Amino acid sequence: MNLALFDLDHTLLPIDSDHEWGEFLVRSGVVDATEFTRRNDGFFAQYQAGTLDAVEYLEFSLGNLALFPRARLDELHAQFMAEVVLPAIRPEVVALLKQHHDAGDLVAIVTATNQFVTKPIAAALGVEHLIAAMPEYDADGNVTGKLVGTPTLGAGKLTHTHAWLEKLGKQLGQFERSYFYSDSHNDIPLLSVVTHPVATNPNAALSAHASLHGWPSLHLFND
Numbered sequence: 001m002n003l004a005l006f007d008l009d010h011t012l013l014p015i016d017s018d019h020e021w022g023e024f025l026v027r028s029g030v031v032d033a034t035e036f037t038r039r040n041d042g043f044f045a046q047y048q049a050g051t052l053d054a055v056e057y058l059e060f061s062l063g064n065l066a067l068f069p070r071a072r073l074d075e076l077h078a079q080f081m082a083e084v085v086l087p088a089i090r091p092e093v094v095a096l097l098k099q100h101h102d103a104g105d106l107v108a109i110v111t112a113t114n115q116f117v118t119k120p121i122a123a124a125l126g127v128e129h130l131i132a133a134m135p136e137y138d139a140d141g142n143v144t145g146k147l148v149g150t151p152t153l154g155a156g157k158l159t160h161t162h163a164w165l166e167k168l169g170k171q172l173g174q175f176e177r178s179y180f181y182s183d184s185h186n187d188i189p190l191l192s193v194v195t196h197p198v199a200t201n202p203n204a205a206l207s208a209h210a211s212l213h214g215w216p217s218l219h220l221f222n223d
Contacts, residue, residue, distance in 0.1 A: 003175040004100040005161065005190070006127070007182035008111040008118060011200045012093050014221045017085065017121055018061065018113040019044045024080045031064060047112075050186055050205070054133075054151035058114065062135050065116055066145035073143070077120060085121055092220045097125060100179075106170075110161055110180075110190065112153040116143060131160050155189040181218065185209060 009016040022040040025031045039060060046052040065073060100107050108129035109122050115132040122130040133153075136146040152160045165171060172178060178194040180187070185205035191197035199210035199217045210217055 001175070002103065002105045002177040003172070003179065003194075004105040004107045005178070005180040005194065006107070006109050007184065007187055007200070008109050008113060008121065010183040011181055012097075012109070012125060013085070013088050013121070014090065015084070015088050016044065017117055020084050021080060021117050022064075024084055025064065025076070028076065028079075030068070030076070036064070047186070048203070052153070054112065054153040054156070055147065058133055058147045058151055059145070061114060062143060062147060063145040065114075065135065065143040070141045070143070073116070077117070081120055081124065086124060089124065090220065093125070096220070097127065101126070108164070110152065110157050112151065112157070112186075129164070131157070131164050154186050157187060157190045158193060161190060182206070191215070
Protein backbone atom coordinates (compact mmCIF):
# COMPACT_ATOMS: atom_id res chain seq x y z
CA MET A 1 0.00 0.00 0.00
CA ASN A 2 1.23 3.45 -0.94
CA LEU A 3 0.01 6.80 0.39
CA ALA A 4 -1.69 9.47 -1.73
CA LEU A 5 -2.44 12.82 -0.12
CA PHE A 6 -4.29 15.65 -1.83
CA ASP A 7 -4.84 19.29 -1.09
CA LEU A 8 -8.39 20.30 -1.97
CA ASP A 9 -8.82 23.88 -3.17
CA HIS A 10 -7.31 24.61 -6.60
CA THR A 11 -5.85 21.09 -6.52
CA LEU A 12 -8.85 18.76 -6.69
CA LEU A 13 -11.29 21.62 -7.24
CA PRO A 14 -10.77 24.57 -9.61
CA ILE A 15 -12.22 26.80 -6.89
CA ASP A 16 -11.46 27.67 -3.26
CA SER A 17 -14.30 25.98 -1.40
CA ASP A 18 -13.88 28.10 1.72
CA HIS A 19 -13.99 31.39 -0.19
CA GLU A 20 -16.85 30.16 -2.37
CA TRP A 21 -18.80 29.12 0.73
CA GLY A 22 -18.52 32.69 1.97
CA GLU A 23 -19.63 34.06 -1.40
CA PHE A 24 -22.56 31.64 -1.33
CA LEU A 25 -23.64 32.92 2.09
CA VAL A 26 -23.55 36.47 0.72
CA ARG A 27 -25.62 35.54 -2.34
CA SER A 28 -28.10 33.74 -0.10
CA GLY A 29 -28.58 36.93 1.91
CA VAL A 30 -27.86 35.29 5.25
CA VAL A 31 -24.82 37.42 6.16
CA ASP A 32 -24.07 41.12 5.85
CA ALA A 33 -22.81 41.35 2.29
CA THR A 34 -20.52 44.38 2.53
CA GLU A 35 -18.69 43.47 5.73
CA PHE A 36 -18.48 39.76 5.03
CA THR A 37 -17.16 40.24 1.50
CA ARG A 38 -14.56 42.74 2.69
CA ARG A 39 -13.19 40.38 5.32
CA ASN A 40 -13.52 37.23 3.21
CA ASP A 41 -11.67 38.77 0.27
CA GLY A 42 -9.00 40.14 2.59
CA PHE A 43 -8.30 36.75 4.13
CA PHE A 44 -8.25 35.10 0.69
CA ALA A 45 -5.64 37.60 -0.52
CA GLN A 46 -3.54 36.91 2.57
CA TYR A 47 -3.73 33.17 1.91
CA GLN A 48 -2.58 33.63 -1.67
CA ALA A 49 0.32 35.77 -0.45
CA GLY A 50 1.29 33.27 2.25
CA THR A 51 0.65 35.77 5.06
CA LEU A 52 -2.61 34.40 6.45
CA ASP A 53 -3.05 34.21 10.22
CA ALA A 54 -4.82 30.85 10.21
CA VAL A 55 -6.26 31.14 13.71
CA GLU A 56 -7.68 34.61 13.01
CA TYR A 57 -9.24 33.41 9.78
CA LEU A 58 -10.72 30.25 11.28
CA GLU A 59 -12.24 32.23 14.14
CA PHE A 60 -13.91 34.42 11.51
CA SER A 61 -15.04 31.44 9.41
CA LEU A 62 -16.26 29.29 12.30
CA GLY A 63 -17.87 32.28 13.94
CA ASN A 64 -20.09 32.67 10.88
CA LEU A 65 -21.03 28.99 11.05
CA ALA A 66 -22.04 29.50 14.67
CA LEU A 67 -24.70 32.02 13.60
CA PHE A 68 -26.96 29.23 12.37
CA PRO A 69 -28.57 26.16 13.99
CA ARG A 70 -27.21 22.90 12.60
CA ALA A 71 -30.36 22.07 10.62
CA ARG A 72 -30.16 25.40 8.78
CA LEU A 73 -26.42 24.96 8.17
CA ASP A 74 -26.98 21.53 6.66
CA GLU A 75 -29.73 22.93 4.45
CA LEU A 76 -27.46 25.72 3.24
CA HIS A 77 -24.58 23.32 2.63
CA ALA A 78 -26.71 20.96 0.57
CA GLN A 79 -27.65 23.90 -1.65
CA PHE A 80 -23.97 24.97 -1.82
CA MET A 81 -22.96 21.47 -2.94
CA ALA A 82 -25.61 21.40 -5.66
CA GLU A 83 -25.00 24.90 -6.99
CA VAL A 84 -21.24 25.37 -6.56
CA VAL A 85 -19.23 22.25 -5.74
CA LEU A 86 -20.71 19.42 -7.80
CA PRO A 87 -20.60 21.40 -11.07
CA ALA A 88 -16.91 22.14 -10.36
CA ILE A 89 -15.80 18.50 -10.07
CA ARG A 90 -13.81 17.68 -13.19
CA PRO A 91 -13.47 14.24 -14.83
CA GLU A 92 -9.66 14.58 -14.75
CA VAL A 93 -9.82 14.72 -10.96
CA VAL A 94 -12.18 11.75 -10.72
CA ALA A 95 -9.79 9.77 -12.93
CA LEU A 96 -6.73 10.68 -10.83
CA LEU A 97 -8.42 9.67 -7.59
CA LYS A 98 -9.64 6.44 -9.20
CA GLN A 99 -6.10 5.65 -10.30
CA HIS A 100 -4.88 5.78 -6.71
CA HIS A 101 -7.88 3.92 -5.32
CA ASP A 102 -7.51 1.18 -7.94
CA ALA A 103 -3.84 0.83 -6.98
CA GLY A 104 -4.91 0.13 -3.39
CA ASP A 105 -3.35 3.34 -2.07
CA LEU A 106 -4.35 4.94 1.22
CA VAL A 107 -5.98 8.17 0.02
CA ALA A 108 -6.67 11.29 2.07
CA ILE A 109 -7.50 14.95 1.55
CA VAL A 110 -5.44 17.35 3.66
CA THR A 111 -6.95 20.83 3.64
CA ALA A 112 -6.77 24.07 5.59
CA THR A 113 -10.51 24.55 5.07
CA ASN A 114 -12.71 23.50 7.97
CA GLN A 115 -14.28 20.08 8.30
CA PHE A 116 -17.88 21.29 8.12
CA VAL A 117 -17.38 22.76 4.66
CA THR A 118 -15.14 19.98 3.32
CA LYS A 119 -16.55 16.71 4.68
CA PRO A 120 -19.42 16.54 2.14
CA ILE A 121 -16.96 17.52 -0.61
CA ALA A 122 -14.61 14.66 0.30
CA ALA A 123 -17.59 12.30 0.26
CA ALA A 124 -18.63 13.55 -3.19
CA LEU A 125 -15.10 12.87 -4.42
CA GLY A 126 -15.19 9.38 -2.94
CA VAL A 127 -12.40 10.05 -0.43
CA GLU A 128 -12.95 8.46 2.97
CA HIS A 129 -10.15 10.13 4.92
CA LEU A 130 -10.19 13.87 5.54
CA ILE A 131 -7.68 15.94 7.50
CA ALA A 132 -9.15 19.41 7.99
CA ALA A 133 -9.48 22.21 10.53
CA MET A 134 -11.86 20.89 13.17
CA PRO A 135 -14.74 23.04 14.46
CA GLU A 136 -15.97 22.55 17.99
CA TYR A 137 -19.54 21.25 18.17
CA ASP A 138 -21.93 21.40 21.11
CA ALA A 139 -24.04 18.48 22.33
CA ASP A 140 -26.69 19.22 19.69
CA GLY A 141 -24.20 19.29 16.83
CA ASN A 142 -24.18 23.07 16.48
CA VAL A 143 -20.90 24.81 15.64
CA THR A 144 -19.71 26.86 18.61
CA GLY A 145 -17.33 29.08 16.62
CA LYS A 146 -14.21 27.68 18.28
CA LEU A 147 -11.38 25.69 16.69
CA VAL A 148 -10.38 22.33 18.14
CA GLY A 149 -6.60 21.91 18.16
CA THR A 150 -4.32 23.70 15.72
CA PRO A 151 -4.92 24.85 12.12
CA THR A 152 -4.21 22.50 9.22
CA LEU A 153 -2.22 25.10 7.31
CA GLY A 154 1.43 25.08 6.26
CA ALA A 155 3.50 23.06 8.71
CA GLY A 156 0.23 22.24 10.48
CA LYS A 157 -0.65 19.92 7.60
CA LEU A 158 2.47 17.90 8.30
CA THR A 159 1.72 17.73 12.03
CA HIS A 160 -1.87 16.63 11.49
CA THR A 161 -0.88 14.08 8.84
CA HIS A 162 1.60 12.45 11.22
CA ALA A 163 -1.07 12.36 13.94
CA TRP A 164 -3.65 10.82 11.57
CA LEU A 165 -1.22 8.13 10.42
CA GLU A 166 -0.32 7.35 14.02
CA LYS A 167 -3.98 6.70 14.79
CA LEU A 168 -3.96 4.19 11.93
CA GLY A 169 -0.86 2.51 13.35
CA LYS A 170 1.28 3.78 10.48
CA GLN A 171 4.18 6.15 9.86
CA LEU A 172 4.99 8.24 6.82
CA GLY A 173 8.39 6.61 6.37
CA GLN A 174 7.01 3.10 6.09
CA PHE A 175 5.33 3.80 2.74
CA GLU A 176 7.50 2.91 -0.24
CA ARG A 177 5.78 5.67 -2.18
CA SER A 178 4.04 8.66 -0.67
CA TYR A 179 2.43 11.31 -2.87
CA PHE A 180 1.19 14.78 -2.06
CA TYR A 181 -0.59 16.83 -4.70
CA SER A 182 -0.90 20.56 -4.03
CA ASP A 183 -1.18 23.87 -5.86
CA SER A 184 0.25 26.11 -3.15
CA HIS A 185 3.63 27.15 -1.76
CA ASN A 186 1.92 27.11 1.63
CA ASP A 187 2.14 23.31 1.42
CA ILE A 188 5.90 23.07 0.89
CA PRO A 189 6.44 21.60 4.42
CA LEU A 190 4.36 18.50 3.58
CA LEU A 191 5.45 18.37 -0.06
CA SER A 192 9.07 18.25 1.12
CA VAL A 193 8.71 15.07 3.19
CA VAL A 194 6.83 12.76 0.81
CA THR A 195 8.71 10.65 -1.73
CA HIS A 196 6.66 11.96 -4.67
CA PRO A 197 5.63 15.63 -4.35
CA VAL A 198 3.48 16.80 -7.25
CA ALA A 199 2.98 20.51 -7.90
CA THR A 200 -0.61 20.41 -9.14
CA ASN A 201 -2.02 23.46 -10.92
CA PRO A 202 0.80 25.27 -9.07
CA ASN A 203 0.80 28.95 -8.23
CA ALA A 204 3.86 30.94 -9.29
CA ALA A 205 5.74 30.48 -6.02
CA LEU A 206 5.24 26.71 -5.94
CA SER A 207 6.01 26.39 -9.66
CA ALA A 208 9.37 28.08 -9.13
CA HIS A 209 10.12 25.93 -6.07
CA ALA A 210 9.14 22.75 -7.89
CA SER A 211 11.35 23.63 -10.85
CA LEU A 212 14.29 24.33 -8.56
CA HIS A 213 13.90 20.98 -6.76
CA GLY A 214 13.02 18.86 -9.76
CA TRP A 215 9.46 18.14 -8.68
CA PRO A 216 7.00 17.22 -11.41
CA SER A 217 4.13 19.53 -12.25
CA LEU A 218 0.61 18.38 -13.11
CA HIS A 219 -1.94 20.68 -14.74
CA LEU A 220 -5.44 19.35 -14.26
CA PHE A 221 -7.17 22.63 -15.05
CA ASN A 222 -6.54 24.93 -17.97
CA ASP A 223 -8.75 27.72 -16.66
